[in-house]
Amino acid sequence: MAPAAPFSPPAADLPGKPAVAAWVPPPATKETHNFAELQSIDLAQMDSEDPAVVDRLVQQVKHAIREDGFLFLENYGISLEQLHRQFALAQYLYKNITAEDKERLLFHPEDGVWSGYKHPFGFKRQKGVPDGFEQFNWYKPDWEDQANRVPTCLHPFMDEIEAFCRYLSESVNRRLLTLFSRVLELPDDYLWDNVQSHGSPTGEGYFRHALFRPVGQETRDASKGLRMHGHTDFGLTTLLFSVPISCLQIWGQDKEWHYVPYKPGALVINIGDTLEIVSGGHFRATRHRVYRPPSDQLHEERLSLVMFNSSQGDLPMEPALVSPLIQRDGCVEDQGIYKEYRKRTTVGAPPTNRQWREIQIATCTDPTDQEHNRIGVHQTIVDGQIMHQREYMGMKVLLPV
Template sequence: MAPSAPFNPPSANLPGKPFVPTWVPPPVTQQKENFAELSSIDLSLLDSDDPAVVDKLVQQVKVAIRDDGFLFLENYGVSLEQLHRQFSIAQYLYHNISEEDKQRLLFDPETGVWSGYKHPYGFKRNRGPEDGIEQFNWYKPDWQDINRVPTCLHPFMDEIEEFANYLTKSVNRRLLTLFSRVLELPDDYLWNNVQSHGSPTGEGYFRHALFRPVQKKTQEASKGLRMHGHTDFGLTTLLFSVPISCLQIWGRDEQWYYVPYKPGALVINIGDTLEIVSGGHFKATRHRVYKPPVDQLNEERLSLVLFNSSVGDLRMGPASESPLIQREGCIEEQGVYKEFKNLTSQGKLVPTNKQWREIQISTATDPTDQVRNRVGADQVLIDGKVMHQREYMGVKVVLPV
């Protein structure tokens, strides 16, 4: 493929753009915690003229997404200065969004999407207990209508949209090229046949998020959880590494590990769709947001993330054209693919990507987060056995983990 071009954003100094205070990364923790050891992928090596270098990169990616499902991505075309500008804009949003816009653009999760503004009072439209998490999410309609965006961000939408475009059409496209090569398929197989298109984020979405410190009683009530353990339903998730240690992943040894900070890097994780398309060769790893170490408890965590989704009406299933899958078969011990196989073997229609997303809406809660018992947000204990509880095409089903 042609060498990639670096990100070239619109100017921050165009007439009519207000001054934006620079985001200053908070200090990293000095506490000794369990930190995950993730592979770091240099995306620029994909442009190498040496086939041996590219082949080594593909093999490195193959191991990382098979074993961890999470990896760091570096040298992907966005400079640290350009990235910090995007964090500065996100910080500006939460300091300047009006109460009128908060109400006018309030999210409605009952629709099945997270478009618009999320208040810091839980994940339902009606306010519940304070959780300290504010978000703004851009879906396809939000890119098309400036009135669906907070007024304070109108002068910066050229920068935000170009950033999302670059992440989707350059960074994620090159990442999918690597994944296609792991499956021994043509470079643009996943991009052309699985990735959704039609907006800067396709059928996925881009998010600004702010995790504010919570009161001690709130933290105790939630047992330190900010967002429960889950896998992402989509294709890939691109999350920018930040100094506040909150993101945790579930290890093979059944323990939670903090994801360490790597300045400027993207944290990549595999979504359910990609695990299914890969026939279980790629791993969608359970992750959660947990309270940070004690020396970061009073710090705000600002987050930027892109959720890439496959085509909504894509019929889910392994890529049968893959020589890797043809040669080695599917790997059914992986959690999500095993769940998919169990579900489809019950005689129901193979779900589309949109239907699979609906399956992921849990009918159980996670009040205890008993990780030793492997009980997650979508799991229940039945006669001592951990089971997934789902609703599929109007029917409640319980599946073994």
């Protein structure tokens, strides 16, 4: 395929743009225990003229997503300077968003949509226990009506933010889906053309500016250190930029939680439920959570940029049976959500991708919710391990706490 063009964003010093303070990455933890070892994928190798190099890359990706569902992505076309500019804009948002905009743009998660501003008081519109976690999410309507649906302080910078999201979607994620299509032995653009959503800079997915502020002991006790429950993402792929504050953890094959190490400039890629089902269970949806950082980072803020890539909403959740890999090896039916999907389809039609993501958003619970987060309600014990259990549209989801 043709070599990918590097990211070329709009200028930061155009007339009408206020000065934005640089984002200075906080210090990385000095602790070294309990960190995961993730494979790092050099996306630039896709441009190699040597077929052997490209084939090795495909095999490397195949191993990473079948074993872990998580990988690092490097050399994807965005420089460290360009990336830090985007972090600076996110930092600018949380220093300048007004109380009026917070109220005007307050999210309605009960409708099944992560759109607008999330207050630092839990995952419901009505404020609950403080969780110190703020976010602003761009969804399709927010791109279409930026004047009314985006914080006023960011209006001068929307050319940069939109260009950044389009590059992540149309260049980075498209190349990533090309690799995944090759693992499934399908044409390069199969997943991009037939599964990935389109129609906005993020399709039907989301772009997020997130800020985790330090929380007090009362909140840490109520949540048992969790900032977000152990979960899998509902979509295709998630592109999360590596940051120095170690809060993100993945569930390892040893059935333990491991921090994801900091790799400056790298993207952390995880696999969502949709891609696990599309792959017939050959790809493993990533079990991950956000947890308190190591002790030397407890009082630091964690700024985060995330792109959630979603499939077409009206598309039924089903495997790509045209895949030669699936035709030859069958489906992997003994893991994750694919096992539950197979049970569901024996008694009725599969849910659509929109139904699957919206029911999870609408029923999301808070780590501080002590009414539901206990044995016998949303938790159970399996082989001595406390598990979070939910059921969506007849499909049971069981994930480690």
